Amino acid sequence: MKCLTNNQIQQLIDGELSANELMEYKLHIETCPDCAEKYVEKKALALGIKNLLNDAVPIPERIPDFPIPAKTTSQKRVNRRIPLWAKVAAVLLPVIFVVKMIDKPQPDFKPTPEEILMYETSNSVDANTAFQKNMITTTVTDENGKVIKCETN
Amino acid sequence: MEQFNDIYQQHYRTVFRLVSKFTLGSHETDDIVQDVFVKLYLQMEAGVVVLYPKTWLYKVATNTCLNTLSRNKETHSIDKISDLETTIADSIDTKIENAEQQNILQHALLKLKENERTIVILYSEGLSYKEIAEISGVRFSSIGKNLSRSLEKLKPLLKNQYDEMLNK
Numbered sequence: 001m002k003c004l005t006n007n008q009i010q011q012l013i014d015g016e017l018s019a020n021e022l023m024e025y026k027l028h029i030e031t032c033p034d035c036a037e038k039y040v041e042k043k044a045l046a047l048g049i050k051n052l053l054n055d056a057v058p059i060p061e062r063i064p065d066f067p068i069p070a071k072t073t074s075q076k077r078v079n080r081r082i083p084l085w086a087k088v089a090a091v092l093l094p095v096i097f098v099v100k101m102i103d104k105p106q107p108d109f110k111p112t113p114e115e116i117l118m119y120e121t122s123n124s125v126d127a128n129t130a131f132q133k134n135m136i137t138t139t140v141t142d143e144n145g146k147v148i149k150c151e152t153n
Numbered sequence: 154m155e156q157f158n159d160i161y162q163q164h165y166r167t168v169f170r171l172v173s174k175f176t177l178g179s180h181e182t183d184d185i186v187q188d189v190f191v192k193l194y195l196q197m198e199a200g201v202v203v204l205y206p207k208t209w210l211y212k213v214a215t216n217t218c219l220n221t222l223s224r225n226k227e228t229h230s231i232d233k234i235s236d237l238e239t240t241i242a243d244s245i246d247t248k249i250e251n252a253e254q255q256n257i258l259q260h261a262l263l264k265l266k267e268n269e270r271t272i273v274i275l276y277s278e279g280l281s282y283k284e285i286a287e288i289s290g291v292r293f294s295s296i297g298k299n300l301s302r303s304l305e306k307l308k309p310l311l312k313n314q315y316d317e318m319l320n321k
Contacts, residue, residue, distance in 0.1 A: 010301040016282045045304050046276075052314055053277040056255050057173035063165045066158070069191050 001028050004035050006042075013043045157197050160206045161190055167207070167278075168214050174274045175218035177259040178252055185221060189214045211280070212288045215271055223267075254314065261310035269303040276300055 004012070004025060011017050012025045029036050140148040169186050176182045192213055196203060203209045262270050271289045285300075286293040 006301040006305075007298040010297045010304075011282075014282065014297070014300075016297065042301065042304070045308055049273065049304055049307055049311065050277045050279075052254075052258060052311060053174055053274065054170075056177065056258050057170050059166055060169055063162060066161050066190060066194070067187070069194060 003032060004028060004038075006038075009035070009039050009042050010046075012039065013046055154194070154197065157194055160193065160203075160210075164207060164210050165190075168210050171211065171214050171274065171278060172218055174277065175215075175222065175270075177262070178255040181221060181225075185214070185217050189217055192217075208284060208287060211275070211278075211284070215275070215288055219267060219271070257311070257314060261307055264310060265303055265306060269299060269306070272296065272299050273303050273307065 001024065008025060012022070012029075015022075017025065029039055136152045138150045138152070140150065142148065165186070168189055169182070172182050172185045172189070176185065189210060193203065193206070193210065262273070265273065268289055268291055272285055272291060275285045275288055280288070282293060282296040285291070285296050291299060
């Protein structure tokens with residue numbers, strides 16, 4: 001068997017092993033002086049630090065009376081609770097809004113022949129001159145695809 | 154709240170000892186302990202059933218200590234020195250010795266990472282790896298490795314105290 005890892009030695013010290021592992025590791029320690037030395041050192045270290053910590057803290061001689069917290073604390077909690085009707089409204093209102101938006105009838109789009117006309121305006125307007133001096137060319141395409149040019153000054 | 158009173162009487166010293174290990178000599182110990190029991194009281198008052206009060210108290214006390222310590226991190230060392238000075242000025246020899254001991258321990262523990270410190274303190278309470286994992290949030294399979302590493306880190310920092318104790 002390979003030498004024990006620090007983790008395995010620590011588990012052995014703390015008895016955090018299965019019965020099989022415990023037997024296997026103990027057997028190894030009996031035959032391996034390196035692991036045996038490590039085990040003794042680590043065991044002393046664990047116990048030493050446990051004791052140092054436990055000795056450093058005081059243990060109170062008497063238990064003080066527990067000061068019961070004022071009722072206001074729990075009262076505040078009750079007040080902070082959201083009422084059921086508000087919760088229901090918070091869920092239902094957005095749902096109703098979305099449903100209304102989806103169901104809203106779209107207006108029928110029936111354009112007249114005049115509305116079908118496509119307008120294309122190509123103007124070369126010089127911004128530095130008076131508006132009246134610029135020639136404005138408007139190109140109109142009717143429903144038959146005929147292009148009509150209109151020029152205005 | 155008879156049930157609460159039983160838990161309070163039964164676990165007060167345990168919680169006090171645990172919190173003291175985190176705060177080591179700080180005047181905040183009493184406040185934190187009280188805070189932990191107030192939390193339990195409010196839980197029970199609200200009708201929450203606390204199945205394992207000991208584990209619950211350990212967990213809440215650990216988290217409260219870590220939160221308080223991280224909040225006071227910057228001012229802590231200054232407080233500590235002034236606390237120690239006050240203690241030294243006011244105390245008899247044994248108290249000075251104890252305060253010094255706590256100061257050395259605190260400095261050593263503060264050198265560890267937060268989860269390593271938590272594991273060492275919970276370990277010193279005699280908890281099993283399973284309980285330590287549950288309270289600290291560290292994976293159960295990593296407890297042994299973390300613990301071994303943390304104790305090795307503490308060894309040179311507490312060398313004098315450790316040798317003194319071994320020679321006793």
